[in-house]
Amino acid sequence: MPEPLTLDVRDELRNGGEPLPRIFQAVSRLAPGQALCLLVTFEPLPLYAVLGRKGFDHKAVRHGEGDWEVLFSPQVPQAKSASPAATISKESSTAGWPKPSTYLDNRGLEPPEPMIRILDALEHLGPGEVLEALNERDPVFLYPELQARGAAIHTEKVNEGVRLMIRRAG
Amino acid sequence: MAVLSNRLSRWTLPMFTCALVNFLAAQGLILAGLTWPAESISTSGTLAAVHLLVIGWLLLLVLGALFQFVPVITSRPLVSQSMALVTLIALETGMVGMVGGFFSIGAGYPTLAMALPLGGLAVCLGVLIACWNIGVPLIRSRPLPLPGRMILTGLAFLILTVTLGFSFALTLAVPVLAPYLAPLLAGVGDHALAGLGGWFTLTAMGVSYKLLPMFMLAPEERGIAGDSVHILGTVGFALAVGAGLARVWSAAGPLRTAELVGYAAVAIAVVLYLWDVAKIYRTRKRTVVEAHNRAAIAAFAFLGLGSALAIGFLMTGHLSVGAPAIVFLIVFGWLGGLGLTQLYKIVPFLTWLSRYGSSLGRGHVPRVQDLVLERRSYPWFALYFLGVLVGALFGLLGSPRGFRACIALVTLATVGLVIEYWRAWRGHYAHLRHGESATPPFLPTQRG
Numbered sequence: 001m002p003e004p005l006t007l008d009v010r011d012e013l014r015n016g017g018e019p020l021p022r023i024f025q026a027v028s029r030l031a032p033g034q035a036l037c038l039l040v041t042f043e044p045l046p047l048y049a050v051l052g053r054k055g056f057d058h059k060a061v062r063h064g065e066g067d068w069e070v071l072f073s074p075q076v077p078q079a080k081s082a083s084p085a086a087t088i089s090k091e092s093s094t095a096g097w098p099k100p101s102t103y104l105d106n107r108g109l110e111p112p113e114p115m116i117r118i119l120d121a122l123e124h125l126g127p128g129e130v131l132e133a134l135n136e137r138d139p140v141f142l143y144p145e146l147q148a149r150g151a152a153i154h155t156e157k158v159n160e161g162v163r164l165m166i167r168r169a170g
Numbered sequence: 171m172a173v174l175s176n177r178l179s180r181w182t183l184p185m186f187t188c189a190l191v192n193f194l195a196a197q198g199l200i201l202a203g204l205t206w207p208a209e210s211i212s213t214s215g216t217l218a219a220v221h222l223l224v225i226g227w228l229l230l231l232v233l234g235a236l237f238q239f240v241p242v243i244t245s246r247p248l249v250s251q252s253m254a255l256v257t258l259i260a261l262e263t264g265m266v267g268m269v270g271g272f273f274s275i276g277a278g279y280p281t282l283a284m285a286l287p288l289g290g291l292a293v294c295l296g297v298l299i300a301c302w303n304i305g306v307p308l309i310r311s312r313p314l315p316l317p318g319r320m321i322l323t324g325l326a327f328l329i330l331t332v333t334l335g336f337s338f339a340l341t342l343a344v345p346v347l348a349p350y351l352a353p354l355l356a357g358v359g360d361h362a363l364a365g366l367g368g369w370f371t372l373t374a375m376g377v378s379y380k381l382l383p384m385f386m387l388a389p390e391e392r393g394i395a396g397d398s399v400h401i402l403g404t405v406g407f408a409l410a411v412g413a414g415l416a417r418v419w420s421a422a423g424p425l426r427t428a429e430l431v432g433y434a435a436v437a438i439a440v441v442l443y444l445w446d447v448a449k450i451y452r453t454r455k456r457t458v459v460e461a462h463n464r465a466a467i468a469a470f471a472f473l474g475l476g477s478a479l480a481i482g483f484l485m486t487g488h489l490s491v492g493a494p495a496i497v498f499l500i501v502f503g504w505l506g507g508l509g510l511t512q513l514y515k516i517v518p519f520l521t522w523l524s525r526y527g528s529s530l531g532r533g534h535v536p537r538v539q540d541l542v543l544e545r546r547s548y549p550w551f552a553l554y555f556l557g558v559l560v561g562a563l564f565g566l567l568g569s570p571r572g573f574r575a576c577i578a579l580v581t582l583a584t585v586g587l588v589i590e591y592w593r594a595w596r597g598h599y600a601h602l603r604h605g606e607s608a609t610p611p612f613l614p615t616q617r618g
Contacts, residue, residue: 108387108455110384110385110386110387110456111384111385111519112519112522112523112538115530116530116531116535119530119531120530120531121531122531123531123532137384138245140241140242140245141177141178141242141523141527143177144177144527145527145528145530148528
């Protein structure tokens with residue numbers, strides 16, 4: 001396994017720069033299997049999804065105020081046990097998330113009640129806390145609202161419906 | 171978090187608005203002196219009114235709804251929001267061209283008649299773009315649930331319908347082509363059957379299979395009954411339309427048999443569907459049925475009535491006599507009725523999402539149902555469906571005056587309902603209840 005490529009964009013961010021092009025350049029230069037170690041001033045939530053789609057998992061460590069280290073490593077191809085439609089994942093995994101502090105069973109509620117309950121509960125979470133919800137349907141109208149609030153979400157299809165893990169912005 | 175692309179369809183409410191304006195315009199045309207359904211459907215004025223109804227009203231309504239609905243059932247976005255606007259513009263201008271073309275042919279202005287195929291071409295383009303916009307997320311989401319499969323089937327019939335329609339337009343408006351295409355005109359009934367049956371009815375059935383259980387909390391899984399409705403409906407409409415078109419060129423006996431088998435399959439599909447819909451109402455977990463689904467029962471009844479009449483006239487060999495009234499029942503009673511009733515939920519729902527979505531969890535937010543006052547809607551729904559029922563009767567009896575009087579009632583009811591949609595959109599009742607500001611909410615736009 002090659003050493004991770006390290007990219008430090010903290011100075012650029014502090015000077016008000018836009019480091020995204022450099023980050024994408026670095027990603028395109030990675031050797032197969034090589035990880036990217038990114039040094040940034042905040043947790044780059046939007047980047048998780050963008051690189052997630054390119055097949056990268058992320059692991060973030062906060063070293064101090066305005067000092068984050070995020071390791072993007074290529075995902076190991078998964079065995080084809082589930083059908084492609086079985087997972088509707090927005091965050092590739094909930095690794096590193098705390099245990100849910102709130103649980104909502106939203107089965108048996110007509111739309112848009114599940115969405116109202118989740119957003120209500122989200123407002124009562126502390127920063128970085130997680131709520132788990134069980135919905136009968138994929139709550140498609142909820143996602144833009146979560147995105148607007150900077151929350152991260154992981155969804156998976158289960159027998160009873162859709163299980164959602166939602167983490168409030170930290 | 172960039173994957174989260176399912177949001178409000180930007181052009182759905184504008185499409186609904188255009189659709190309702192076109193619906194009222196078509197009613198205005200009928201009131202202004204068209205005698206349909208009391209006379210043959212092939213007079214130019216009637217053809218203009220019918221296309222104003224099916225393209226201007228029903229097609230814009232259904233496509234507007236699908237632009238919102240398909241991303242919900244597939245969890246995938248449309249290919250392009252702006253292409254939905256292109257569809258709206260192409261269908262609206264194309265439809266206006268077609269209506270103008272029909273009137274020009276009727277009035278004997280062959281030059282202006284070119285507006286018919288040109289308008290038809292624009293409609294075809296708008297339809298193809300819409301099929302691509304909706305079809306791609308559907309095809310990528312296979313295996314699809316029943317509603318998605320029924321919509322895909324419907325789209326295939328839609329393409330067949332507009333292709334046939336376009337060749338008719340060429341026949342009527344371009345004299346050079348007429349000798350080659352004229353025999354096709356005998357298939358005008360198959361064009362109508364492909365459009366009203368294969369496209370609109372199968373699609374409406376598919377969408378209702380999702381929306382009814384969703385808002386009444388009934389099991390969504392329809393099992394063998396749902397699959398049978400889909401398969402019998404598809405095979406039935408395909409056989410009836412296909413054999414009907416083939417009979418334009420060949421008088422072979424088996425073709426007539428195939429056509430009749432097709433009608434029989436469709437009849438069984440309709441009966442099964444209505445039985446299954448009744449089951450959804452019976453097995454619902456919500457005790458209260460909201461106004462839109464109460465009123466929709468009348469639309470389902472009109473599907474049954476229209477189909478029964480069609481079978482009756484077919485068996486007595488007088489289908490062409492009953493056809494105008496049957497088409498009227500299906501367009502106004504079943505498809506238009508279902509559309510008007512479901513709008514009474516969809517408009518408040520989309521308004522609520524676009525207006526209050528960002529405030530959820532952050533203080534007081536009215537409920538979706540606070541945007542409507544259901545008891546205000548019931549008299550309009552009752553008047554509408556009563557007008558359609560009695561109007562069809564006058565049509566069958568050949569009384570244009572009685573028919574138009576009924577259309578006047580239908581128009582009054584439509585205007586009443588439009589005012590209720592408008593009030594939901596304006597936040598009128600939410601204002602009365604909670605002192606919410608009654609300013610028009612912004613059109614759903616893409617945020618973020």
